[in-house]
Amino acid sequence: MTHGRARLPDRLSQAVTDLIALRGWARVRGNAQLAEAWKSVAGASVASGTRVVGIRRGVLHVAVGNSPLLSELAAYHKVNLLATFSRDHPELKIRDLKFVMRGNLSSQ
Numbered sequence: 199m200t201h202g203r204a205r206l207p208d209r210l211s212q213a214v215t216d217l218i219a220l221r222g223w224a225r226v227r228g229n230a231q232l233a234e235a236w237k238s239v240a241g242a243s244v245a246s247g248t249r250v251v252g253i254r255r256g257v258l259h260v261a262v263g264n265s266p267l268l269s270e271l272a273a274y275h276k277v278n279l280l281a282t283f284s285r286d287h288p289e290l291k292i293r294d295l296k297f298v299m300r301g302n303l304s305s306q
Contacts, residue, residue, distance in 0.1 A: 235290060236260065239282045244271070249303045256293035258283075261300035268297050 232253060237245040247267050251259040262268040271279070276295050283292040 232258065235287045239279055239286060251298070256291055257296050258292050259296050259298060261303055262297050263300065263303045265299065268299055272297050
């Protein structure tokens with residue numbers, strides 16, 4: 199009960215959490231974690247032609263730089279990539295992969 203007193207200051211931990219959310223730092227760190235996980239699962243060769251866009255509702259969105267690679271990933275490698283994510287990075291809870299065409303990955 200406060201009995202007319204001013205509200206007590208937030209706990210330091212809550213203030214830091216709020217600042218991180220406000221500045222978007224957690225999202226940046228999260229995207230870096232996703233990119234590293236993608237590189238470890240897909241391999242350096244595939245990762246160099248792709249870029250993680252983000253994750254929404256358990257679906258990892260990956261931008262692909264060219265059509266042949268997009269087709270190959272979607273048709274031949276998706277099931278194995280998902281299985282590897284489940285095995286190596288269960289904390290990410292990736293349930294599906296979505297590949298989208300993006301021409302020049304370096305400028306995005």
